[in-house]
Amino acid sequence: MLSDIELLLKLQVIDYDLGELERSKEYIPDMMENLKREIKESEELFQKTEKELSESKVMQKNLELEISTRQEELKKLQTQMMSIKTNKEYDALISQIDSVKEAISDRETQVLELIEKIEKLNGSIDDYRKNAEESRVQNEKQLAVLQEKMDSVGSKVSIKQDERHRIEVQVPKRTMSIYERVRKNRGGDVVVTVKKRASGSCYKALPPHRIQEIKRGDQIITCDNCGRMLVWIDGESE
Numbered sequence: 001m002l003s004d005i006e007l008l009l010k011l012q013v014i015d016y017d018l019g020e021l022e023r024s025k026e027y028i029p030d031m032m033e034n035l036k037r038e039i040k041e042s043e044e045l046f047q048k049t050e051k052e053l054s055e056s057k058v059m060q061k062n063l064e065l066e067i068s069t070r071q072e073e074l075k076k077l078q079t080q081m082m083s084i085k086t087n088k089e090y091d092a093l094i095s096q097i098d099s100v101k102e103a104i105s106d107r108e109t110q111v112l113e114l115i116e117k118i119e120k121l122n123g124s125i126d127d128y129r130k131n132a133e134e135s136r137v138q139n140e141k142q143l144a145v146l147q148e149k150m151d152s153v154g155s156k157v158s159i160k161q162d163e164r165h166r167i168e169v170q171v172p173k174r175t176m177s178i179y180e181r182v183r184k185n186r187g188g189d190v191v192v193t194v195k196k197r198a199s200g201s202c203y204k205a206l207p208p209h210r211i212q213e214i215k216r217g218d219q220i221i222t223c224d225n226c227g228r229m230l231v232w233i234d235g236e237s238e
């Protein structure tokens with residue numbers, strides 16, 4: 001037959017587990033959200049880079065086409081130079097030639113910038129792809145584990161509640177109500193070990209006769225200061 005205090009210590013372990021299970025209902029979904037977000041973000045980075053890369057290549061091709069069209073145009077204008085008759089015609093043609101040359105040079109600058117950009121994107125896209133794949137594989141593994149945990153919380157809680165009930169009925173009602181009150185008001189452990197002749201929770205020193213009573217263990221002794229139930233454990237309490 002277990003003493004009341006031993007029963008309460010068992011109860012306390014169950015209550016701790018129940019608390020953890022309750023907390024896991026909050027943090028497991030949070031962890032899962034984070035893992036899903038990581039997958040999504042790494043995939044988006046890869047896709048965004050891939051899109052940017054292909055758009056840049058298309059832009060480069062278009063600019064190069066435009067450059068060759070303008071170069072044809074330039075050749076024609078330069079041929080026309082041969083048949084110029086007036087100064088006015090000459091001035092007009094020169095300004096036309098200048099503007100085509102300027103357009104070509106602008107586009108050449110843009111092509112150079114694009115080539116640089118494409119090189120940079122090419123340098124990082126493999127890493128992004130690998131990262132996205134790894135994140136998917138790793139995180140999905142973790143997600144499966146967490147989902148399983150989440151699915152089993154309900155049944156674990158009811159098992160613990162059954163265990164709790166079986167102990168609860170063996171503890172005197174008055175003791176049980178002290179336990180419940182301290183648990184509700186203070187949180188954390190209700191039964192605490194005496195440590196260095198003081199309450200293991202609030203560290204208030206205990207007079208010798210109290211220590212004797214606690215050591216006997218035949219009645220519930222609570223701490224005057226924190227209200228928790230005190231227990232003597234040989235080797236831990238001295």
Ligand SMILES: [Zn+2]
Nearest residue numbers: 199202223226
């Ligand atoms: Zn105390």
